[in-house]
Amino acid sequence: MTPQELLVSAIKDGTVIDHITAGRALKIIRVLRLPDHKKVVTVGLNLPSRAMGHKDLIKVEGRELTPEEANEVALLAPEASINIIKNYKVTKKFKVQIPQTIERVVVCPNPKCITNFERMTTLFSVKRYGTVIKLSCKYCEKIFEQEEIKDYNL
Amino acid sequence: MLTFKNRDILSIKEFTKEEILHVLKVASALKKKPQPKLLDGYVLGSCFFEPSTRTRLSFETAMQRLGGKVIGFADPNVTSTKKGETLYDSIKIISQYADVIAMRHPLEGAARRAAEASEKPIINGGDGANQHPSQTFLDLLSIQETQKKLENLSIAFVGDLKYGRTVHSLAQALCHFNSRVYCVAPEMLQMPEYILDEFKLSRIKFSLHSELEPILPKVDILYMTRIQAERFGDPAEYEKVKNAYVLTAAMLKGVKSNLKILHPLPRVNEVAPDVDATPYAYYFQEAENGLYVREALFGLVLGKF
Ligand SMILES: [Zn+2]
Numbered sequence: 001m002t003p004q005e006l007l008v009s010a011i012k013d014g015t016v017i018d019h020i021t022a023g024r025a026l027k028i029i030r031v032l033r034l035p036d037h038k039k040v041v042t043v044g045l046n047l048p049s050r051a052m053g054h055k056d057l058i059k060v061e062g063r064e065l066t067p068e069e070a071n072e073v074a075l076l077a078p079e080a081s082i083n084i085i086k087n088y089k090v091t092k093k094f095k096v097q098i099p100q101t102i103e104r105v106v107v108c109p110n111p112k113c114i115t116n117f118e119r120m121t122t123l124f125s126v127k128r129y130g131t132v133i134k135l136s137c138k139y140c141e142k143i144f145e146q147e148e149i150k151d152y153n154l
Numbered sequence: 155m156l157t158f159k160n161r162d163i164l165s166i167k168e169f170t171k172e173e174i175l176h177v178l179k180v181a182s183a184l185k186k187k188p189q190p191k192l193l194d195g196y197v198l199g200s201c202f203f204e205p206s207t208r209t210r211l212s213f214e215t216a217m218q219r220l221g222g223k224v225i226g227f228a229d230p231n232v233t234s235t236k237k238g239e240t241l242y243d244s245i246k247i248i249s250q251y252a253d254v255i256a257m258r259h260p261l262e263g264a265a266r267r268a269a270e271a272s273e274k275p276i277i278n279g280g281d282g283a284n285q286h287p288s289q290t291f292l293d294l295l296s297i298q299e300t301q302k303k304l305e306n307l308s309i310a311f312v313g314d315l316k317y318g319r320t321v322h323s324l325a326q327a328l329c330h331f332n333s334r335v336y337c338v339a340p341e342m343l344q345m346p347e348y349i350l351d352e353f354k355l356s357r358i359k360f361s362l363h364s365e366l367e368p369i370l371p372k373v374d375i376l377y378m379t380r381i382q383a384e385r386f387g388d389p390a391e392y393e394k395v396k397n398a399y400v401l402t403a404a405m406l407k408g409v410k411s412n413l414k415i416l417h418p419l420p421r422v423n424e425v426a427p428d429v430d431a432t433p434y435a436y437y438f439q440e441a442e443n444g445l446y447v448r449e450a451l452f453g454l455v456l457g458k459f
Contacts, residue, residue: 112282114263118240139263140284141165143348 011040015065016083017058017073022046024076025056031072031105031152037063052079071099075106075126075146078133098133101125106135107151113140122153158454162269163277165285166323171330175304178295180459181443181450189449192458193222199252200226201245201268202279203259208419208441209279213256213288216448225251245271254455256448275455277448283319290323291447293416296440297375300414310336310369312399313379313424315345320418321379325349329356336373338363340395343381366399371408376401376434378417378424403428416440 020028025043028034034041039062049055056077065073070082074096084092102124108115115122115137124135127143136143156176169177198217202210205228214224226248241264249255249272257268258279265278265285280286298304309328311321315337325345328335329352337345337360344362353360363369370376378401386392400423401415417425417437429435453459 110262112260112262114241114259114261114267114281117261118242118267120242120267137263139266140282141167141263142284 010088011061014061018081020056020077020080022054070096074098108137109148110140110142159457164265166287166290166327181446184449185446191221193220196222196253198224199248199255201257202228203230212444242271249274289320292444293324295443304331308334308373309375310373311377312338314343314381315339316343318379335360336369338366376415402426
């Protein structure tokens with residue numbers, strides 16, 4: 001068995017997050033709080049991909065991602081696809097979608113933003129410029145590119 | 155029907171053109187005819203989490219000239235913020251005492267956060283580098299009263315256009331009025347990309363310049379700003395540009411007769427004192443207009459207009 005076969009080998013019940021922008025899997029694992037998941041989580045980094053060159057992949061045994069969670073993934077990996085697995089079969093497969101607003105998850109990168117000083121929920125609106133996604137903070141009104149977002153509320 | 159009653163005044167971006175014109179109309183009316191009893195019985199909460207004597211006095215005087223009273227603080231050290239109280243809690247309490255709150259805070263987005271805590275309207279008197287809408291209204295009022303219109307004017311922004319909060323807000327407001335905008339600044343302090351994007355979206359004609367003198371004969375309004383030494387990592391860089399945009403009376407030969415010079419104040423040396431005596435100087439009247447604009451905002455959010 002090659003390492004790649006190992007990674008894509010079937011799980012019984014759970015979720016496979018595929019086509020993750022290379023380098024983003026570890027952030028997604030944090031955002032989805034997968035280290036606290038009591039069952040097996042398998043991560044593949046920099047796997048060769050025909051469409052993307054390189055991609056990351058996450059398999060989560062025994063957990064079906066909710067649509068909200070899938071949207072959180074979209075923020076980090078807009079190309080990702082979600083496969084829901086039941087009894088070794090893909091029962092649902094869909095592309096993630098960027099939500100119009102993002103509540104709580106994103107930490108505002110502006111060090112002078114009030115949200116970094118009060119116990120409060122952040123809120124960003126999502127603006128698309130072609131393939132570029134920008135987030136606008138409701139409070140400090142600054143606009144950020146995805147790359148500038150470094151921290152997530154877990 | 156425009157309604158301002160109970161509305162928070164947080165960001166100039168939230169105002170339509172009609173709303174902006176309405177605020178200016180009310181402010182001009184109050185300038186012509188004072189209304190010393192209009193807000194009799196009302197209380198302003200004046201909350202300055204960051205000191206700013208000029209802005210605070212302007213808000214407090216506005217309330218008193220309309221017959222209202224003022225409570226508040228001018229210095230964050232006297233509040234329980236020092237003891238770790240959240241802004242949310244502080245405002246929640248003060249909003250039980252006051253009918254309207256004017257606030258300044260060093261953090262960006264603080265006024266919007268305060269508005270979530272308060273059932274009374276919040277007027278943002280500056281939240282960090284973010285917004286200061288009453289300043290923009292007074293800039294617009296000064297432009298309107300000196301030019302008799304807001305549409306189709308040529309305006310030069312000069313100095314620190316990158317960090318200047320008043321510049322950004324006024325630039326955003328001008329997108330409603332088909333202005334021709336000249337951005338005059340050292341390259342490293344030029345107008346940020348997101349403002350230029352807004353110009354493009356609103357089909358505002360603009361151009362970027364590093365020299366001031368060739369622009370002077372072209373404009374109706376010259377909006378001067380201060381270049382702050384602390385913006386420069388390298389003091390030598392600051393030395394290079396600090397005198398590049400010093401306006402003197404001698405430079406004003408050949409300007410349009412209707413030219414007016416605005417400045418959000420305080421000035422350092424970018425407008426020489428000999429400019430004050432020219433017919434083009436308008437920065438002191440501009441500061442006075444802050445009073446009428448703030449009176450208008452109080453009257454509007456308290457449902458009097
Ligand atoms: Zn923010």
